[in-house]
Amino acid sequence: MSDLFGQTMLPDGSMEYFPHWLSRGNSDKLLSRLLSDIAWQQPSITIYGKRHPIPRLQAWMGDRPHTYRYSGTDFTSVTWPDYLASLAKELSQIAGVEFNSVLLNLYRNGQDSMGWHSDDEPELGETPVIASLSLGAERDFTLRPSGATRQAHSLPLQHGSLLIMKAGMQSDWQHALPRRARVSEPRINLTFRKIIAA
Ligand SMILES: O=C(O)CCC(=O)C(=O)O
Numbered sequence: 623m624s625d626l627f628g629q630t631m632l633p634d635g636s637m638e639y640f641p642h643w644l645s646r647g648n649s650d651k652l653l654s655r656l657l658s659d660i661a662w663q664q665p666s667i668t669i670y671g672k673r674h675p676i677p678r679l680q681a682w683m684g685d686r687p688h689t690y691r692y693s694g695t696d697f698t699s700v701t702w703p704d705y706l707a708s709l710a711k712e713l714s715q716i717a718g719v720e721f722n723s724v725l726l727n728l729y730r731n732g733q734d735s736m737g738w739h740s741d742d743e744p745e746l747g748e749t750p751v752i753a754s755l756s757l758g759a760e761r762d763f764t765l766r767p768s769g770a771t772r773q774a775h776s777l778p779l780q781h782g783s784l785l786i787m788k789a790g791m792q793s794d795w796q797h798a799l800p801r802r803a804r805v806s807e808p809r810i811n812l813t814f815r816k817i818i819a820a
């Protein structure tokens with residue numbers, strides 16, 4: 623199912639990329655299943671005291687209800703379907719971390735995006751490892767060192783690819799998924815995470 627070795631990205635080795643982790647057929651199947659199965663939502667978050675709907679749709683799932691606080695809002699996971707539980711298990715073996723939850727993002731087209739951030743919430747522990755699976759439209763994943771104001775790297779994430787963000791990634795780097803006006807097709811990204819119970 624997967625390439626055995628990923629490509630090491632970034633000089634410090636804090637990311638590993640598997641361009642064809644899922645076959646074309648399995649990627650197509652998973653994409654259409656998620657598009658129709660998932661109860662996609664567009665919550666609002668608080669930025670400088672003002673509520674804004676996020677510029678994408680999302681869903682938060684896990685092996686049981688986990689609460690995750692993000693931009694002033696609490697999200698509680700719903701129990702994941704069996705096929706996501708199996709995917710989590712397989713990815714846990716590759717990443718060496720027991721994932722118990724997944725944040726699903728749906729970028730309906732190139733107008734949807736995610737701003738600069740690190741996934742460094744306390745619920746993720748000291749050195750979070752995140753497995754990120756991409757499906758659908760190819761979109762650029764951009765990186766900059768924490769504290770910098772300019773993009774340093776851009777990596778197009780293709781249909782069926784897997785990106786492992788390892789220890790150090792969330793403390794040393796920020797990442798984003800910028801708008802791309804010419805993209806008209808949807809993209810789904812699943813970020814598998816390990817939430818440490820409070
Ligand atoms: O869509 C992506 O590839 C990035 C998603 C992401 O950074 C996140 O869910 O924290």
Ligand SMILES: [Fe+2]
Pocket residue numbers: 739740741797
């Ligand atoms: Fe992220």
